[in-house]
Amino acid sequence: MIDLTDHTPLRKSRNYLIFQHPDRQDALLKVRADVPVRDHWIPRYAEWRYGNLRQWNREANEYLAALHRCCPEIERLAHFMGYAPTSLGPALVVEKMTGPDGDLAPTVYKEWMSLKEDPAGRKRLGEEFMELLDDLERGRIIVGDMSHENIVRAEERGGKLVVIDGLGERVLFPLALFSDWAFRKSMQRRRERMGSMFGIRS
Template sequence: MPLAPDNQQTTCVNLDGLHPFAQGANRFCFYHPDDPDRCLKVIRPENIEARYHRQSPLKRVLGKARLNDNSQEWAAHQQPAIRQLLRAGQQAVVWSHLPHFYGSQPTSLGPANASELIRCADGSVAPTLESLLRKGQVPAELQAAIHRFESWLTETRILTRNLLPHNLVVTNRSGQPELFLVDGLGAPTIPQALAALPGWSNHYIARKIARFRLRMAWEQDQQGLSWEDFQGLR
């Protein structure tokens, strides 16, 4: 049984002339031209170079690999909590709030991470939680979905980085809203190493959830404040 990506794709996908449907600071996201239910995340190498050269000489010794979001995402899917669940036959639990991860896929723009493209029941691409929060009041069904996602984190002890609403999407494909974490999986090296200590991962996840709730409050009503200033008032 595969542990975390489902497989490694070997056929090179031609992305020349295609435009990403989304992009972050470090990656472009493309629709897979041959599979409407998959997306391809391609690194923006110029940004890795820029980040590397902005770092102190001491951090540069650690190399550029740790700045590659695709490598970090692959490693995040290998974390013990996910491996243990998959070994136990709990695939449905793992993928209940994570897109299926298919590993590395060669493309004309360089290696990409292939993963499930989360869509809504009508076939549209699932909106981000950020876009829904900024509409104002959060309906009860979305509040329930947020609670289920938080409970899933606590129960599975799957580690994430800071939970940002733009890295979560909301789909109604099961008949009710559900959150999926599409970016930000995994923890830095030291927190991941400490996860084996009794109770540590519970403490780490509780902190991430508390920060997530604060971030959601800011997204709903920024009061003209930056995120940094908003945190300082709490």
């Protein structure tokens, strides 16, 4: 078990305390910090078996499927490195993406905000986001939650945009998982939505 007693988290997010992995410079430990909520009076199977860790199953599953397909686009994802028990509870082990200063990589949200006075920079960022969507579509990788805080610019990928969270389909009937048509349709909708947000045409 990894003892995190004397460690301060690098970041606290809605769901996680995020620590530097004590034995691996290139990895982070993400410990759940949210209070488990019971969704149903009679818990569903996944809830009963995995509690508030059930979301990890879906994320690891999508990563595993991408590994199985050997798609080069998997490099658009922070590498999934497994799970680990810690003194603060179960942790997700994930590749640490960094920025030029060696700190945690800047999120697209942060970059977008810093480009307030730079419309050309914002347009470029939008185009890079679209390229990320193209790659994910080519690799048939499903990202359910592509919010701006789940995408970072990583030195480890030569400064390209990388997904660090939100992998897998979150709906009860994951149509996009089985139907190529539904998958492409959902990507098209996302492209249109994001395109108008970034002020570019898809």
